[in-house]
């Protein structure tokens with residue numbers, strides 16, 4: 001069938017600079033650049049280009065540039081180019097449109113409508129270069145009160161397991177198989193160096209990475225891939241994955257081509273078979289089932305690890321979170337509509353779920369109204385782009401955040417949204433050995449460490465500016481936030497005042 | 502007609518919290534001997550420029566020995582009806598031993614003075630219904646302060662009392678004729694609010710039961726301190742950070758029964774780095790306190806003098822962004838924003854020192870003299 005899809009990008013090759021070295025041919029995994037044998041010249045099949053910039057950045061003479069094809073349709077606010085092209089694509093394929101990464105739709109980004117406070121006159125700002133500034137956070141269930149013996153000051157209360165993180169930023173679930181072993185290695189090493197945690201995602205943990213167990217969150221998802229006693233016991237925190245912000249309500253599908261021998265061994269499935277994660281966990285059809293799985297995991301690990309439950313932020317997130325807390329979870333991870341994925345139906349990625357900012361506010365408020373906020377730690381995920389977003393999430397009520405996309409961007413990802421193709425030219429979201437070696441775990445870890453270090457320095461500056469020297473004084477402290485350009489209802493749900501008020 | 506004029510409201514502009522800077526003074530005879538208010542009035546007056554005439558007040562312990570077993574309620578009334586309603590409520594729930602107008606000196610020029618009354622009360626056993634009397638009293642205080650328009654309980658402890666208003670502390674002292682009273686422990690406060698036109702109830706000391714707090718500073722963690730306390734049923738109606746301190750102390754020490762040393766480590770905890778260096782058991786305690794009560798850390802610049810029957814404590818934030826000097830002379834123990842104020846009333850001191858940030862200085866009644874306890878042994882950031 002002849003395709004009616006126009007090219008998306010133009011690959012501009014400056015003939016004065018191009019030395020015909022074929023680097024771009026080798027770097028492009030989307031089969032764009034090639035040597036035309038007849039003309040003996042490097043050319044491009046522009047229709048395949050996804051705009052990932054791999055060739056641009058590796059071209060030794062910087063001869064390449066990628067531009068959007070300036071192909072104009074007649075203006076139409078309703079039938080926009082993307083909508084037309086999605087229909088064309090579907091008319092030609094007859095299937096669900098798949099995509100990768102988080103939604104690219106313009107859902108309101110409340111981070112950009114929230115501004116932070118700073119000290120002036122009546123209290124001094126604190127200079128983090130001169131004064132201690134503490135970001136340490138303990139994840140886990142807290143009791144309502146402590147019992148301390150008078151006189152001896154002996155602590156009589158035994159606390160549930162607590163996990164300290166030195167920066168309030170964890171690496172979000174990225175499963176081995178969806179991403180390569182080198183990405184996992186980079187994340188694990190960076191988490192270890194920065195005193196935080198990385199999340200295995202639902203594909204298990206490669207034995208080679210068990211040594212990073214103290215900095216690992218081991219996920220248990222609906223497919224139960226790679227879940228066995230060693231796996232459960234090696235991690236620091238266990239996470240039951242109920243949902244994901246990019247695709248609430250549906251499962252996952254790792255195509256057989258990505259299931260290499262190593263992936264197969266880790267996931268405990270035959271090589272080359274599709275790894276299908278069912279939409280629900282088939283042993284959890286209700287909240288009391290969740291309570292059972294939580295206690296089963298605790299039992300299996302002898303009550304040494306906090307158990308987290310990750311849900312996609314949906315309409316009733318507040319009520320669901322309350323149920324999760326009461327079901328015995330120690331941590332609730334909320335993943336908002338802008339959260340990313342290795343592969344998801346585009347229509348679901350772009351339309352299902354709610355923005356994380358509103359979910360954090362609603363959940364934190366509800367848990368406080370019910371007097372159980374201290375029973376769980378709250379981790380927010382889904383579209384955290386910089387340290388400003390992190391600090392706003394914490395002020396709204398989160399204990400910490402997960403970053404996924406931002407971490408991948410640190411590794412080279414340009415958010416080209418081709419993760420589902422398995423061809424990621426940056427070697428991140430692929431198991432093609434030719435591509436995965438593009439991530440060097442030493443360099444990858446360094447880039448991630450640098451990112452977290454930069455963000456934590458910025459968070460310290462902002463905290464000091466607000467006149468506090470410990471992160472817990474900002475957590476849930478919405479008085480340090482003000483809204484700009486928000487409606488009364490939005491302000492009410494966020495629990496913040498309008499700027500100027 | 503219900504009067505809602507600006508001068509009778511705390512935080513009338515609904516700011517996040519009431520911001521103020523202040524002078525503090527506290528003095529205690531640890532042998533329990535009572536003394537008049539003469540010296541503390543001179544001392545607080547000596548720090549006149551630290552306040553701006555919009556708030557001053559005093560707390561006195563050992564004040565009502567004749568009625569020592571009764572809750573002494575001090576009330577402000579903005580109108581007559583408020584008094585009628587309040588007295589109805591009090592009579593319904595308490596046995597009222599005495600009701601009288603608090604004597605004042607009408608020759609002292611103060612503005613917006615409300616009606617000032619005091620009552621000596623004992624909860625009716627029937628109303629208590631088996632509950633602890635203190636809980637019942639708190640509930641009634643909150644009920645009056647939130648539900649009766651124009652009435653405000655500003656003192657509710659036993660054998661102690663708070664006197665305060667919107668004027669310089671020395672004028673408040675003259676107005677209430679404090680030189681005529683005697684107690685073994687006095688605290689005083691001069692206030693420099695930035696957003697209150699001068700509601701009498703907004704002055705310090707802030708009181709609940711026999712706890713009083715005088716406070717200099719701005720709690721930048723107020724937003725979360727308040728939300729945390731709300732989880733435990735404390736309604737922060739005054740929107741001041743001082744109120745939050747009083748409730749935090751009540752929650753930690755009365756309801757959760759934490760020893761003072763542990764409670765202090767919640768309000769001004771050691772840094773994680775210091776905690777790592779503590780011996781194992783101590784480390785576990787401090788880590789647990791911070792982990793569980795992190796939302797009650799008072800962050801931002803502050804000095805407080807917290808007092809209750811038989812005990813007075815001075816504390817600054819953990820990097821000491823507001824001043825505090827402590828001193829002793831014989832059985833006398835002093836706390837002050839400025840050493841000069843102490844020297845004014847007691848030129849010869851056994852010892853005068855500036856406590857470390859976050860390190861409480863505590864004076865207790867009884868055989869022991871002043872205990873200067875370092876709940877946190879290690880030196881804090883700023884010295």
Ligand code: SF4
Pocket residue numbers: 011027028029030031032033048049050051052053054055056066425
């Ligand atoms: S490497 Fe990426 S940007 Fe370059 S041609 Fe290929 S798809 Fe396009």
Ligand code: SF4
Pocket residue numbers: 052100101408412413414415416417418419420423424425426427428429
């Ligand atoms: S991970 Fe790879 S394929 Fe996915 S968006 Fe990033 S660069 Fe593109």
